[in-house]
Amino acid sequence: MTHAADNNPHTGGTNYNDSFPKIPALAVGIQDADKLAAAIGKNSNITLFIRSNAKMLADTIGHNVIGEIKGTEFPDEIITIGGHLDSWDPAEGAHDDGAGCVHSIEVLRALKAIGYKPKRTIRVVLFVNEENGLRGGNKYAEEAKAKNEKHLFALESDEGGFTPRGFGFTMPKEKLQKVRQWLPLLMPYGTFELNEGGGGADIGPLNRALGTPLAGLSPDSQRYFDFHHARSDVFEAVNKRELELGAVNMAALIYLVDKYGL
Amino acid sequence: MTHAADNNPHTGGTNYNDSFPKIPALAVGIQDADKLAAAIGKNSNITLFIRSNAKMLADTIGHNVIGEIKGTEFPDEIITIGGHLDSWDPAEGAHDDGAGCVHSIEVLRALKAIGYKPKRTIRVVLFVNEENGLRGGNKYAEEAKAKNEKHLFALESDEGGFTPRGFGFTMPKEKLQKVRQWLPLLMPYGTFELNEGGGGADIGPLNRALGTPLAGLSPDSQRYFDFHHARSDVFEAVNKRELELGAVNMAALIYLVDKYGL
Numbered sequence: 001m002t003h004a005a006d007n008n009p010h011t012g013g014t015n016y017n018d019s020f021p022k023i024p025a026l027a028v029g030i031q032d033a034d035k036l037a038a039a040i041g042k043n044s045n046i047t048l049f050i051r052s053n054a055k056m057l058a059d060t061i062g063h064n065v066i067g068e069i070k071g072t073e074f075p076d077e078i079i080t081i082g083g084h085l086d087s088w089d090p091a092e093g094a095h096d097d098g099a100g101c102v103h104s105i106e107v108l109r110a111l112k113a114i115g116y117k118p119k120r121t122i123r124v125v126l127f128v129n130e131e132n133g134l135r136g137g138n139k140y141a142e143e144a145k146a147k148n149e150k151h152l153f154a155l156e157s158d159e160g161g162f163t164p165r166g167f168g169f170t171m172p173k174e175k176l177q178k179v180r181q182w183l184p185l186l187m188p189y190g191t192f193e194l195n196e197g198g199g200g201a202d203i204g205p206l207n208r209a210l211g212t213p214l215a216g217l218s219p220d221s222q223r224y225f226d227f228h229h230a231r232s233d234v235f236e237a238v239n240k241r242e243l244e245l246g247a248v249n250m251a252a253l254i255y256l257v258d259k260y261g262l
Numbered sequence: 263m264t265h266a267a268d269n270n271p272h273t274g275g276t277n278y279n280d281s282f283p284k285i286p287a288l289a290v291g292i293q294d295a296d297k298l299a300a301a302i303g304k305n306s307n308i309t310l311f312i313r314s315n316a317k318m319l320a321d322t323i324g325h326n327v328i329g330e331i332k333g334t335e336f337p338d339e340i341i342t343i344g345g346h347l348d349s350w351d352p353a354e355g356a357h358d359d360g361a362g363c364v365h366s367i368e369v370l371r372a373l374k375a376i377g378y379k380p381k382r383t384i385r386v387v388l389f390v391n392e393e394n395g396l397r398g399g400n401k402y403a404e405e406a407k408a409k410n411e412k413h414l415f416a417l418e419s420d421e422g423g424f425t426p427r428g429f430g431f432t433m434p435k436e437k438l439q440k441v442r443q444w445l446p447l448l449m450p451y452g453t454f455e456l457n458e459g460g461g462g463a464d465i466g467p468l469n470r471a472l473g474t475p476l477a478g479l480s481p482d483s484q485r486y487f488d489f490h491h492a493r494s495d496v497f498e499a500v501n502k503r504e505l506e507l508g509a510v511n512m513a514a515l516i517y518l519v520d521k522y523g524l
Contacts (some may be wrong), residue, residue, distance in 0.1 A: 128409035163425075163484045165453065191427065191453035221484060222425045222503050241265035241484050 001225065005183045008030035008230040011088045014199060026052055062086070068123035069108060071258075079121040079257060080140075080154040080212075081107050081250065082202050084130035090231040094238050095224065099161030099246070100200075101126050103217065106247035107254050118258045127202040130158070134201055139204035151212040153257050155250060156200025160227070161243040162219035165191075167253060168198015171213030175262050182256045186249055193218065213262055215253065218247055263487065269293040270492040273350045288314055295399065324348070326398045330385035331370060332392050332518075339382040340406075341519060342416040342474075344464050346392035346399075352493040356500050357486065360422030361508070362462075363388050365479065369516055380520045382414060389464040392420070396463055403467035404509035413474040413518050417512060418462025422489070423505040424481035427453075429515060430460015433475030437524050444518045448511055455480065475524055477515065479508055 001010055007029030014025045016120075028036070040046050065085060071077060083100025104124045111118065127136035144151055155167075169176050169240020180194050199207065199214030206212040217243070227233040263272055269291030275343030276287045290298070302308050327347060333339060345362020349355020366386045373380065389398035406413055417429075426449075431438050442456050461469060468474040481504070489495040 005502060115455050163482050191455055193453055221508065223501055226501070226503070239485055239488070240267060241488070245484060 005225040034250040062128035065126040071120040073119035082125040095160040100157035137202035166193030266488040324390035327388040333382040335381035344387040357422040362419035399464035416465040428455030
């Protein structure tokens, strides 16, 4: 659940299997969990009073937020970069997935700032409702299919704003071989991995609907579960330098895909 | 100097060259530096009032702190693991080099906790006076030479308590080749680098006096200069999980050197 020693509960989903009784479930911090375990260990007849104010509200309208630069040469070939706008309610979701939103916006801003005119259409999508149903990602893929759009590539950042360690790719082997030749251009110093397998929850539907090649940014993972779905996932927990390095590497990958195709 | 956006001055040394006038120098934060630069840019005739209470005090006695487990088979072959105890005064020096001290102590504690009886003598040294003269490191090498001790290997951690990325080695090529065969045992997941070049300020004198092979832990470097020699270098800035991973990798390396020699 977490490597931190704090007592922050980490939210998540509960799934039921009809073969078993549906018992109530809620998240507690690890210190509380240890106290409970110790109390139960001493006395198996323990009684616990639990009060939760959580409830499921009615659906409402949410929106994907989309911005793009039209391609000069192949405007119909779309490259999607994304993160998700929604977060669990204990905190603002700075790492999950504020970092991914900022990464994605920064790629477009940086390419624009240097005056780069992309050949393909580069589209940033801040997906809605990732945490609770994936409706933003599903709708985006549904529209792409209905409009018969050509999606060349989709890249997601949804693993936090930590020092980038590489990318993970879900695409045919020959495309991955092409991408791997770009390694020296992506990270000129230190180790950086271009691995098989990767993407993101929001862009997964694009791959399933259209076969779009996917990639996901892989940041250093050691601190992610100190913050993931907990009240500690705040702006102050994101390091500026680490966040920038993620955006730099994403911008480099998008530039290479735009310039050389896939 | 730093990637942080804060205004913390980072201390350091000032060296003079007799060919030039010895002008006073002190560290200021980057926000203050920007303000000064802007003011000077507007008016080249600017006057600045600077008051510093810094002074050089007389020398006093300091001590290296040493603990060791005697080797069962080759007690005369010494493996040194170290960090430095002293820090600059703006803060407690949690990353520089509290982390290295804790890493080094933890290697010995972990080996003892699992009941491991080393073949060689494993010695932890918390060096004194690294920041201001290296007298602890120099003295340690001087004593080693005077006593004709056999130093097989020395490992230092003095680059912060961040996620370990690898080790750097200063040793003959054939020894480094041997060490590189252990890579899968050092980090079974993700990338980890065993690079040429590395060690540490405190163990450098051992190498110069006795030719001792050296290594230094290489943690992720992106956040180090947010804290290095600044008042932000406090306990709270060290992540427990990242610190533990450094110690784990150091313990594994020391175990392998002890078991298979160098």
